[in-house]
Amino acid sequence: MHSLPKITSIGFVGVGIMGQSMAGHLLAAGYSVNVFNRTKSKTDALVAKGAKWFDSPGEVASHSDVIITMVGFPSDVEEVYFGDQGIIASAKNAILIDMTTSSPSLARKIADEAAKKGLASLDAPVSGGDIGARDAKLTIMVGGEKNVFDHALPVLQKLGTSIILQGGPGMGQHTKMCNQIVIASTIMGVAEGLSYAIKVGLDPTVVLQSIGGGAASGFQLNVLGARMIVKDYAAGFYVEHLIKDLTIALAEAVQMQLDLPGLTLAKSLFEKMATKGLHRDGTQGIIQIYLE
Numbered sequence: 008m009h010s011l012p013k014i015t016s017i018g019f020v021g022v023g024i025m026g027q028s029m030a031g032h033l034l035a036a037g038y039s040v041n042v043f044n045r046t047k048s049k050t051d052a053l054v055a056k057g058a059k060w061f062d063s064p065g066e067v068a069s070h071s072d073v074i075i076t077m078v079g080f081p082s083d084v085e086e087v088y089f090g091d092q093g094i095i096a097s098a099k100n101a102i103l104i105d106m107t108t109s110s111p112s113l114a115r116k117i118a119d120e121a122a123k124k125g126l127a128s129l130d131a132p133v134s135g136g137d138i139g140a141r142d143a144k145l146t147i148m149v150g151g152e153k154n155v156f157d158h159a160l161p162v163l164q165k166l167g168t169s170i171i172l173q174g175g176p177g178m179g180q181h182t183k184m185c186n187q188i189v190i191a192s193t194i195m196g197v198a199e200g201l202s203y204a205i206k207v208g209l210d211p212t213v214v215l216q217s218i219g220g221g222a223a224s225g226f227q228l229n230v231l232g233a234r235m236i237v238k239d240y241a242a243g244f245y246v247e248h249l250i251k252d253l254t255i256a257l258a259e260a261v262q263m264q265l266d267l268p269g270l271t272l273a274k275s276l277f278e279k280m281a282t283k284g285l286h287r288d289g290t291q292g293i294i295q296i297y298l299e
């Protein structure tokens with residue numbers, strides 16, 4: 008990379024639950040935003056607000072100074088970066104930022120291949136859920152070079168409030184794995200506490216008023232626990248995406264010879280949901296495993 012680009016145009020690939028809001032913030036901030044999504048109709052609202060549709064990730068990349076990807080699975084990341092009409096082949100003097108939760112090894116591969124083409128890159132997965140994306144209050148965990156991080160920071164600041172460089176390529180994804188390991192056991196605990204409240208005859212809403220203000224408080228209890236109580240299982244975060252994350256985290260832990268029994272158990276419960284056809288529920292749907 009000889010020089011980093013002046014950032015006026017931003018490409019956004021993947022405008023689902025998270026990307027939709029995030030691309031909207033970049034438009035609202037005055038950037039020229041170029042979009043591509045597998046299902047084209049999901050870009051309609053953004054195009055109506057001034058975003059420009061292109062027919063492939065590569066087309067988006069060749070018209071953008073920064074290209075952000077927010078797709079679903081590592082296989083989707085592979086496809087948009089390295090597939091036909093992919094980003095790596097088409098980007099020029101650009102910064103590539105993958106914000107998908109994906110594997111650390113794939114983040115390093117993107118960084119290597121990007122560097123060979125003189126492109127800069129960051130892995131920058133997020134936490135904060137659908138609400139964090141909507142309110143531009145995401146936590147963004149970044150891996151990459153410090154000068155690239157500094158240059159891209161004004162863009163990331165339009166999306167989040169906690170934005171920290173954790174280390175070199177892949178370290179953002181490793182940090183996100185720490186987050187997912189915490190979340191997996193936490194939401195299991197929330198489902199167990201609320202199942203107990205319901206079975207013993209307490210009013211779970213009133214229980215939440217007590218315990219939601221104490222040491223157990225947090226997004227998993229206060230936001231997702233509240234959705235459990237009213238049986239609102241609509242996805243803010245898909246079970247199938249959490250299974251993807253826990254599979255990556257467990258594989259990394261096995262490699263490090265680190266035993267994580269909570270992660271192993273939580274993963275098996277979410278996999279049980281998937282075998283029941285509940286993979287597109289939100290993660291709060293785990294309470295159905297206890298109260299079926």
Ligand code: NAP
Pocket residue numbers: 020021022023024025026043044045046049077078079080083084086087106107108109133134135136137243244245248249
């Ligand atoms: P989502 O709603 O499924 O959004 C992903 C979007 O990427 C979809 O619109 C999908 O297209 C598109 N896409 C997938 N593969 C593509 C490809 N090859 N080319 C073009 N577009 C493609 O999921 P999400 O909830 O926004 O999550 C996105 C990522 O962020 C996931 O890795 C997830 O684990 C992570 N994450 C999610 C949350 C959350 O609370 N939701 C929080 C933190 C991190 P279609 O419309 O055709 O499906």
